[in-house]
Amino acid sequence: MLSYLANFIFYHTPIFYLIQSVWRDEAFSYFMAKPNVLRVITNTAHDFNPPLYYVLLNFWMKFVGQSDEGLRMLSFLAHIACVYIAFYFASKLFSKKFAFFVAAFTFFNPMLLYYAFEMRMYSFYALFTFASVYCFYIKNWKWYTISTVLGLYTHSFFPFIPVSFLIYLKLTGSLTRKIIYSTLKPFLFYLFWLPILVIQFFNSKDSWLFPVDFQLVKSVLGNIFTSYEGTPGELWPLTALLSGIIIFYCAIVLKRRKKLALYLLTPIIFPLFVILGYSILMRPLFVNRYMIFIVVFEILAISAGIFYIHKRTTRWLSMLFWLVLVVILNIIIPPYRKKTDFKTTFAEINAITTPNDFVYAKTPIGFFESAYYYKYTDKTFIYNPNNVTIPNYIGVTVVFPEISRASFPTPPSRTFLVNDDASYEMIVNN
Secondary structure, eight states, X not given: OHHHHHHHHXXXXXXXXXXXXXXXXXXXXXXXXXXXXXXXHHHHTTSSSOSHHHHHHHHHHHHHOSOHHHHHHHHHHHXXXXXHHHHHHHHHHSOHHHHHHHHHHHHTOHHHHHHTTSSSSHHHHHHHHHHHHHHHHTTOHHHHXXXXXXXHTTOTTTTHHHHXXXXXXXXXXXXXXXXXXXXXXXXXXXTTTHHHHHHHHHHTTSOOOOOOOHHHHHHHHHHHHHTOOSSSGGXXXXXXXXXXXXXXXHHHHHHHOHHHHHHHHHHXXXXXXXXXXXXXXXXXXXXXXXXXXXXXXXXXXXXXXXXXXXXXXXXXXXXXXXXXXXXXXXXXXXXXGOOOOHHHXXXXXXXXXXXXXXXXXXXXXXXXXXXXXXXXXXXXXXXXTTOOOOOGGGOHHHHOTTOEESSOOXXXXXXXEEOTTSOEEEEOOO
């Protein structure tokens, strides 16, 4: 019974995200954050996102070292801060009693909880969204500016949020010169990074992103809410249905409190219209996790829709429906978010390797995990016998510019050739 319970907790709940093998983007975060802060910022300028998360991770790793769980806990702390702000905001917006529901709803949201255990910037992206939306609503311009500037330096899509606020002000006839300045003031502190953002945008043309189709458009709200990215493939109709349910609760707010509805819905509709439209007409830009800020507004809009249901029984049933839904999703989803198990592979390799041995990743895809887990990181390379140019979007050349090798080292060195699926073979070059 105890073993069954332990198996369930560790492999069928979000705890699995914390303990599973680090994947490529997480290992990339580690190597981006590892140098001194000035180097971190310089390297980030050649990537596709701003530097704040990597700077924070740089300081964090001084305390936790190279521990998968320890490094990931930085994101979990940001998630807990999200829950706190959600509770505080809901207390002001609705009632303190209802705020407990909003806090639980935020904590168990599948998208937020997944990235709460990932060594990436997305939990901080959500945190600064919560802080920005709350401070803008109460017109605390000092903290709005601080939280929005932090958000701008966390993810390249964050500018959609203050621009959405400006559109909301226009729609509600609240535009004044003073409030326009206050809303856009954070961009004054972002001017340093704007030219870099433009360069990053044009450099991102060489991309792995998938095209946007109608199936994604009609399912997008449900996909973002659940963090669904197409695996397993048969869930698209369900996320489309969930999108419709989300729209239904948003419509309740629109009917009961139009101004609040516009405040919460504009940062959903405007960014999605721009990103999906550009992705269809020009080139793909849409990625679920890039849009994680929309989950913040979905949570608040759904919560508002529940709160403004007149019948108490229906309101309580709605609260129960959404809480049960997110808990069930957090049980169903984890096995489908399993990363390739490089951790186990390198436990085997590290047990038999010597300082003379090398690891070669068979393709650039598996390099970061290999370099992260191999105990002799400086002896990790990419096997590239044909000198093929490595695409920028993989990120290898940002932190490891001279990493390709066309041949295996000579004896007595051995080479562990690691495949993308974490299998490996030992090569001894005669």
